[in-house]
Amino acid sequence: MFNFTATYTDQYQLAMAQVYFKKGHHDHQAVFEYFFRKIPFEGGYAVFSGLEDLLQIIENFRFNKSEIEYLRNRGFEEDFLAYLETFSFSGNIISAKEGDIVFPTRPVLQVEANIIEAQLIETILLNLLNFQTLIATKASRMRLVAGDATLLDFGLRRSQGPGGYYATRAAITGGFDGTSNVIAARDLNISASGTMAHSFVQSYDDELQAFRDFAEGRPENCVLLVDTYNTLKSGIPNAIKVAKEMEQRGQKLLAIRLDSGDLAYLAKESRKLLNEAGLDYVKIAASNQLDEHVIKSLLEQQAPIDIFGVGTNLVTGNPDAALDGVYKLVYSAGKPRIKISESLSKITLPHKKQVFRIKNKEGKCIGADVVALVEETDVKEMFHPFEPYKSLHIEEYEQEPLLEKVMENGKSLLKSRSLKEITAYSLSRLAELPIEYKRFNNPHIYKVGLSERLKEDRDRLIKENKSKL
Amino acid sequence: MFNFTATYTDQYQLAMAQVYFKKGHHDHQAVFEYFFRKIPFEGGYAVFSGLEDLLQIIENFRFNKSEIEYLRNRGFEEDFLAYLETFSFSGNIISAKEGDIVFPTRPVLQVEANIIEAQLIETILLNLLNFQTLIATKASRMRLVAGDATLLDFGLRRSQGPGGYYATRAAITGGFDGTSNVIAARDLNISASGTMAHSFVQSYDDELQAFRDFAEGRPENCVLLVDTYNTLKSGIPNAIKVAKEMEQRGQKLLAIRLDSGDLAYLAKESRKLLNEAGLDYVKIAASNQLDEHVIKSLLEQQAPIDIFGVGTNLVTGNPDAALDGVYKLVYSAGKPRIKISESLSKITLPHKKQVFRIKNKEGKCIGADVVALVEETDVKEMFHPFEPYKSLHIEEYEQEPLLEKVMENGKSLLKSRSLKEITAYSLSRLAELPIEYKRFNNPHIYKVGLSERLKEDRDRLIKENKSKL
Incomplete structure (x- = not known):
């Protein structure tokens, strides 16, 4: 490149x-x-x-x-x-x-x-x-506290220009599992991961239809972003409906993603709702200004988060x-x-x-x-x-x-x-x-x-x- | 690129x-x-x-x-x-x-x-x-306080990988005058500037000979780095000798550079010594962890610095x-x-x-x-x-x-x-x-x-x- x-x-x-x-x-x-x-x-x-x-x-x-x-x-x-x-x-x-x-x-x-x-x-x-x-040092600090959770680099949009390309490589060296950065994933032979943006949900008149279309159009590693309107009242119930529909087609919803609000609280409540619906296998991904300290705190609070998507603070090494x-x-x-x-x-x-x-x-x-x-x-x-x-x-x-x-x-x-x-x-x-x-x-x-x-x-x-x- | x-x-x-x-x-x-x-x-x-x-x-x-x-x-x-x-x-x-x-x-x-x-x-x-x-915003803040002083981007070695290329462009947009980054200077048609490194002086057994060789080998825009041993006892006196030798050849020493110690004090003392030697035209450049606050403080102390070389804090936008x-x-x-x-x-x-x-x-x-x-x-x-x-x-x-x-x-x-x-x-x-x-x-x-x-x-x-x- x-x-x-x-x-x-x-x-x-x-x-x-x-x-x-x-x-x-x-x-x-x-x-x-x-x-x-x-x-x-x-x-x-x-x-x-x-x-x-x-x-x-x-x-x-x-x-x-x-x-x-x-x-x-x-x-x-x-x-x-x-x-x-x-x-x-x-x-x-x-x-x-x-x-x-x-x-x-x-x-x-x-x-x-x-x-x-x-x-x-x-x-x-x-x-x-x-x-x-x-x-790599920054990434390693997150790996240290994240236990078995998956760590994904979501930083390309906030990285310092094409520095983001090397940030991805270094993040993996330090212990990250994957990246949203497609070109780096390809060149480095690592897994490219991604979910959906708020804009996708916004582009529909209702959230359920957006989730349905997404799950049908790209069922592989499907992750639904649940906080566009209201996580617990709208996002999770709609995700549960779509997960059930996917089951009918022999597919499995991979995860839901939380991107705002109190991540510890929302992860716990979301986990409950998913489990009650028999969706123990659906993972919980979280993002939003994460770093090693936030990840450590979330896991100390026993937030049931399986996947952390880390952006700015990873790829820029913030605050250093x-x-x-x-x-x-x-x-x-x-x-x-x-x-x-x-x-x-x-x-x-x-x-x-x-x-x-x-x-x-x-x-x-x-x-x-x-x-x-x-x-x-x-x-x-x-x-x-x-x-x-x-x-x-x-x-x-x-x-x-x-x-x-x-x-x-x-x-x-x-x-x-x-x-x-x-x-x-x-x-x-x-x-x-x-x-x-x-x-x-x-x-x-x-x-x-x-x-x-x-x-x-x-x-x-x-x-x-x-x-x- | x-x-x-x-x-x-x-x-x-x-x-x-x-x-x-x-x-x-x-x-x-x-x-x-x-x-x-x-x-x-x-x-x-x-x-x-x-x-x-x-x-x-x-x-x-x-x-x-x-x-x-x-x-x-x-x-x-x-x-x-x-x-x-x-x-x-x-x-x-x-x-x-x-x-x-x-x-x-x-x-x-x-x-x-x-x-x-x-x-x-x-x-x-x-x-x-x-x-x-x-x-560009960071650069603009330095331009605001630097008055007529020349601002140079020296950041490539500390920039976030190839992000440094775009950092240079943005620095110029915000009001910087030039850069040490050769490829960016060429592509953007701006002036490439540079002085000498401590390693150059160290590679000689004595500072005076290093300065002499440098002035002879690259007399254009010659800047001598005076703090390798002792700025006021060794660096400035040797720079004055070489400046006088350059005058004999019809050349002019452009500047001396300070890269450590108390820049305000050293700039004032260096200015005095240069002026006493009839070298009013020799400029003073300063570098070492500069940012808008340090530049502002130096000029408020009336440090006679003509050229500021800014690295890390410019090209990474530190602390943001x-x-x-x-x-x-x-x-x-x-x-x-x-x-x-x-x-x-x-x-x-x-x-x-x-x-x-x-x-x-x-x-x-x-x-x-x-x-x-x-x-x-x-x-x-x-x-x-x-x-x-x-x-x-x-x-x-x-x-x-x-x-x-x-x-x-x-x-x-x-x-x-x-x-x-x-x-x-x-x-x-x-x-x-x-x-x-x-x-x-x-x-x-x-x-x-x-x-x-x-x-x-x-x-x-x-x-x-x-x-x-």
Whole structure:
């Protein structure tokens, strides 16, 4: 659906690239690192999403002729343009697995390439990973509280333009079951779901006839929207009549949908009326400004809702509109690099690195990842990044390496997994995380520590940089 | 860049369409209305954006062969699929002008078509108009407080996937001057702007050499980022040296950029140092989590900032992730239609309508739009929608009709305007609005009233619908 060409980038990437090119730095190998600083939604974890899309786009990231011509008119120089004409990304990428749970400050992904190539893919990388990780995390929070209920993405009309397409993919990664978004459902091979709109009922003079026609014209997965006039006095009684007529034809009404009013109360009363009519099998779907907190509250009130349709708050990540992921230089031209800052938490970690998840003998996560130099394999002690007296002995624990090579010389090494497999993986990883990290209010803070070697070299670089001033 | 095919829609649109088709309703003419209920950002107005994109997409909205095949596999019926194969939108659209200021509950746009066509374009219509109107409104708020300063969109890396492309367009509509987003700048014929990243400075062993190389390698519109190590002790002094070297070559440093720390303080101190060095012409750009409130505060503190680069909060509309625009049936099969609700504010206005802006003799908006039946031309009195004793005599005022035909029989009638023209129009309309409606805190509430005929017919339909229960 989208054709991401290489001008899907920020102007400054091209400006810097021309300078690197003209100054002969285009062979300098660089390592950039993708990480974020703050978990969205005041939560205790994030779900990494977007990797497969990203690798596919990077494999095909080229400047076409009209883009080169545009850049020529914008004053870029001929020798540099000739370089761009043959540009393709030929570097390596190591990354967390898509669907894994990830935490602030530790590398989620690293790009190793010549500095121009690494720079030119920055914008698309941040754009896709920040957004999909945000939405997968939001979706995962709803999955956590929804139990066995079906979760459907109804957000396309309120999504941020074509961002809705990727929101759907991320929602599934995080644990949603289906979507109303037809084109995304097709491309991603997931189930497309839908009910009916108020306009359908309004277009008839009476609700019963509207329900009848709908059930006859599209009996598969038929869902009747019951709140156009009055849910309990009109919508449910009419739906019951039509469900009975469907039974006569050997068909079954799938569900009714509530879209306004007090959903807990209406779901309970609707369930009663349906059951009294012998329609125990007819499900109850609910929508209307849902999010994880509303779903949790509805189920705590034992509202008998089987299907939740979630729109705006899912696909936009409301109330957090963006993940604050960044892409920082950690190594170039043979040297580790650091970005210092007066704010300690903004100082970056130099070097190409690996991250290990610390697990106990039962394979359960103890709530800590340790970041180490890429050549380290057996980290004995992890150190708090900035409090010198805080450390944790981790020798006796299992240490699972989290970053794996997913692109080599510009070619993806990713084994194709279906979205369902990614979702299942994500849920299994979340299951390894103790419940304290998953609660909505003041979740326990997952520890991210440094190996001694990494910490020492980072401290050395901080000193060196300060001495320059 | 994007190819919006007709499965860019919600599943239920297709389900309803099949029913309409099979029940012989596909010739029923319908009128749907686009409006929103709540102004975002607790503001006093919204800026309508997205119309030109929408019309272009609707003109070309088709099901391709693979989509038909997909729907076949999803159980849609052959006669309906044959209809979809030849589907194109052949209806009419009347709309507010793109860039106009718009207000809650009044129609912004109306679609008149057979009911299937009107339904199948709903999702893309809401998707594009909700998002662009949200972002144009956000941008307009920054333009209001930024005075003559240059406003640049730096948001692509934090935008919601490819939503960033349309965010850029909407930002310009609302009054932004340029963008870092290269592909959008090219397609929209606006200026692409950019500076340099911290990674560029980090990739060198010293800042001065980095600045030198950058100024030599890309002297056009050169902006140096001065906060990698220490803004006042290192960044500014090095930038001054390089600016002086550029002068020797007959070049001029365009600006320095501040991206951290106290922007007000650093801008003042940087300005002093630059001026003392005879570099009055070098501008100061600032970025880092800006929004309308921060820009307002910086300028109130007389921070000498010439250029603001705004990212996340612009392109995502943070803290309001979505405009709540809806698309409601107001007329079908020869009858006005209404959606009733227990919440008065959710009751829709039936009929095809026109909206008039009430202006005084100086052409200044008095803060009221009146909604009338489409055949009304001279509305004497406007009524509060739900308070029977509140009305306003408007006979002596100028009444400007706001909705104009923009599509006829599926063909756009829109005169192509450059984005600059749309922006200029938008700013001129905003200038007609009294200042009380534009303040950030508790803005004055713009009145939207009804003509007597519309109000009476709406009340009649409410009664009729209630009598059915």
